[in-house]
Amino acid sequence: MSTEVDFYELLECERTADDGTLKSSYRRLAMRYHPDKNPGCGESEERFKAISEAYDCLKDPQKRAAYDRYGHAAFKQQGGGGGGAQDFSGFSDIFENIFGEFMGGQRGGSRGPQRGADLRYDMEITLEEAFHGKASDITIDVSGVCEVCDGSGATKGTAAKTCQMCKGHGKVRAQQGFFVVERTCPTCHGAGQTIADPCGNCHGEGRVEKTKTRTVNIPPGVDEGTRVRLTGEGEAGLRGAPAGDLYIFLHVARHPLFERDGTTLFARTPISFTTAALGGEVHIAGPDGVDHQIKIPAGTQSGRELRQRGAGMPVLQGRGRGDLVIQIEVETPTSLTSRQRELLEEFRATETGKECPQTSGFFKKMKSAWG
Known part of the structure; x- marks a missing residue:
């Protein structure tokens, strides 16, 4: 790509979007901008290539992790060739992560349980409903707080303990020669805590699959693509962490007149x-x-x-x-x-x-x- 547009922005997704959301958004955009549907349109062809590149990166867990941490700099070529100037933008963040302690950086605190993922819901309305506004009930399948353990992930009467591997930081560091490499703790998976006696209902996650019905208030004057946000109505967070948000994307049906x-x-x-x-x-x-x-x-x-x-x-x-x-x-x-x-x-x-x-x-x- 000639310009470094954010991959999540290209796919019209939040950075916390799950694999299914990424795939659904990519398919929708690919159909819209496919060269066969837009013959002779150079702009659509470039957009199709861009979203394909973005999805090829984000669908791979390792590439996505690298992109989330370093952005486009994670995939830049280093070394000689051609005598041209090399682009080293963004590498100051990489060096800070690798050499944090040697360069005066401070070790981060505990990551804690991860916030729940944001969710997307597509709703079609008529032009008349867009004019007057409406209140509509929607039903979604989503991870909710486990009522048996109140979201803690631990069996009643027990509690999570500080992870001994990372001492509650959620990350561990290992020295490899001159380098110090930091990675997610393999024991607690970044939560900073471990559960010796996990809840039998949620298996230690603090959340279970539920079917929820929520009311969406659509204000008068909404247009195609208008987004309504329901705070805290997304996926429940891991072990009591805050829930994500639910985004309602509105699509106005074609009117005969x-x-x-x-x-x-x-x-x-x-x-x-x-x-x-x-x-x-x-x-x-x-x-x-x-x-x-x-x-x-x-x-x-x-x-x-x-x-x-x-x-x-x-x-x-x-x-x-x-x-x-x-x-x-x-x-x-x-x-x-x-x-x-x-x-x-x-x-x-x-x-x-x-x-x-x-x-x-x-x-x-x-x-x-x-x-």
Whole structure:
């Protein structure tokens, strides 16, 4: 990649996302940006390559661990070749981790039990629900606190003890020649504590799989991709650690009449050629349930846009509303009665060319161009 964009940002995931979330997000984005679906679009092709590179790294546990610790610097080539300048950015953090004690760094405290993972839930709503907002119940399968041991992971009447291997730090250091290497404690797996008598219900983790129902309050004015956060409703933390968060990603279903751009609503509106010529009005039923009456000026042409102020979508977490814009399409009649045809023939017989200046002007230019 020519630019070092964060891999998690490319995959639209939190850094605590589990393998399943990463895989699901990658598949969704890969389908969106695949070159076969976007022929000739160089930007989509580059985006597809970028998300593929990001997923290839993060799906591998060892590569992901290295990336989480050192970022893109973990995969930079070191050494000669080509005589070009080498990029050593980011290596100050690596040296601090390796030589921490020799360079005056302080040894970190106990990591403690790990915070629960954040979860993602995709919800589809209608345009009308996006307009008015709604409260919706969702049901998810998630790790919750074990009620038998109250999340401690230990059998009732017992307690976790400080890990003797790492002395509660969650990390151990080993000297290999000149280097001092720090890694996660293999005994407590970074928790800093061990459990001699684990809870039989959760097997020492302090959490079990549960089915939970939660209410999601969707505010008026939400748009495609709006994210609603439910704090503490994600995966339960290990052995009493804080729970992660639950993120609700909203997807607004396609509407048969309206298209949306921010707070502005667009509607392609066909009108008869007599209404276009003589003027009139149309009635548009908005997502607010109101019948909006829009006047059509005489002589309106196809493609003209007429705007109704304040008849669009509400401003998210704000005041006011956007506009409703109708895009006029003048429809030519395809089935005429004999009387209608007779009237149109009479009209054509009276035409002077001034009625349709664009048409007469076009043919005058054509005649002039060809002498």
